[in-house]
Amino acid sequence: MRRTLQRAVLIVLAGFALGLAANAVSPRGIPWITPPKKVMEAKDTIPLPEAQALWEAGDGFFLDARRPEDFAAGHIAGAFNLPAHSFDAHFQEVAPMLSPDAKIVVYCDGVECELSHQLAGSLREQGFTDVRVLINGWTEWRRAGLATLTEGAQ
Amino acid sequence: MRLADESRNSWVILLIRWIVGGAFIVAGVLKIFDPAQFSTSIGNYRVLPHELNNLVAITLPWVEVIAGLALVGGLWPRSAAFVITGMTTLFAVLILSALARGLNITCGCFGTVGGTNVGLQNLAIDSTLLVMAGFLSWRLKG
Numbered sequence: 001m002r003r004t005l006q007r008a009v010l011i012v013l014a015g016f017a018l019g020l021a022a023n024a025v026s027p028r029g030i031p032w033i034t035p036p037k038k039v040m041e042a043k044d045t046i047p048l049p050e051a052q053a054l055w056e057a058g059d060g061f062f063l064d065a066r067r068p069e070d071f072a073a074g075h076i077a078g079a080f081n082l083p084a085h086s087f088d089a090h091f092q093e094v095a096p097m098l099s100p101d102a103k104i105v106v107y108c109d110g111v112e113c114e115l116s117h118q119l120a121g122s123l124r125e126q127g128f129t130d131v132r133v134l135i136n137g138w139t140e141w142r143r144a145g146l147a148t149l150t151e152g153a154q
Numbered sequence: 155m156r157l158a159d160e161s162r163n164s165w166v167i168l169l170i171r172w173i174v175g176g177a178f179i180v181a182g183v184l185k186i187f188d189p190a191q192f193s194t195s196i197g198n199y200r201v202l203p204h205e206l207n208n209l210v211a212i213t214l215p216w217v218e219v220i221a222g223l224a225l226v227g228g229l230w231p232r233s234a235a236f237v238i239t240g241m242t243t244l245f246a247v248l249i250l251s252a253l254a255r256g257l258n259i260t261c262g263c264f265g266t267v268g269g270t271n272v273g274l275q276n277l278a279i280d281s282t283l284l285v286m287a288g289f290l291s292w293r294l295k296g
Contacts, residue, residue: 007233008240011224015217023189023212030189034197034208066258067271085260085271113258114198 044120046132048140051105055146061098063123065108065115066138076107076137077147084108084115087122095126103130107137167293171225171235174286178222178238184265185215195262199248200255217241225290235290242284249277 023029046054054060055078062079064071071081080094098104104123108115116133123131134140142148185192193211197204218241224234245263252259252272261272263280 007230008236015220019213019216
């Protein structure tokens with residue numbers, strides 16, 4: 001039993017060592033210590049009242065970063081679904097409606113939700129300059145009693 | 155009779171070794187291809203200090219592959235089963251904690267394959283592997 005455990009530790013150490021070695025020679029290698037996260041700047045987010053004003057003026061383009069199931073269950077009225085996890089597969093569906101300087105508001109649900117930030121990053125990579133995250137968007141929007149839609153209707 | 159039972163058992167054990175080992179090799183290799191992505195996946199769980207995500211992303215997939223190869227190849231298979239039992243247990247705890255906190259994140263378990271949110275399906279796959287690896291830890295010699 002003791003020897004089995006020792007060998008188990010050896011397996012873990014071997015994996016550890018090989019991982020470090022492979023990382024050192026791989027073109028996809030990354031630093032051992034994760035670089036600090038880019039701090040989110042205030043200009044990258046949009047407060048709810050401002051998002052509401054954009055929405056009422058019909059000036060903003062709202063994109064829902066959540067899964068299609070979540071989107072179907074309820075979303076901000078007029079928003080389109082562009083799931084952050086399958087950006088490449090769905091981008092072409094919304095791309096024709098967007099100009100590079102479109103005022104884009106992205107949201108998901110929950111203060112901790114990363115999807116909207118991922119989607120915002122992907123959109124900026126595509127050259128869109130005015131992309132802002134409505135933090136905890138779905139919850140905040142509903143809490144404020146603003147217009148929503150479920151399945152089907154856009 | 156006794157002999158027949160033993161040989162049937164050994165076939166079952168061999169099959170389970172291949173399934174569990176194979177799953178770990180696949181899971182490891184998929185993550186090795188994109189360590190930066192895997193680091194992000196780890197970070198999304200918000201369990202480790204941010205600085206450590208990369209180190210785990212660099213090493214964990216290789217531990218999976220080595221343990222998987224050992225189990226499939228029959229080199230120290232019981233030790234490999236121990237390692238895999240430990241990892242699947244840890245993964246189960248992480249998936250459960252993500253579900254409990256309602257995190258809207260991908261599993262990261264098999265790289266970006268099946269890029270859906272972490273959920274009961276991931277937990278089911280992990281638990282199945284956990285039970286199999288636990289069985290091997292108990293039955294294998296060495």
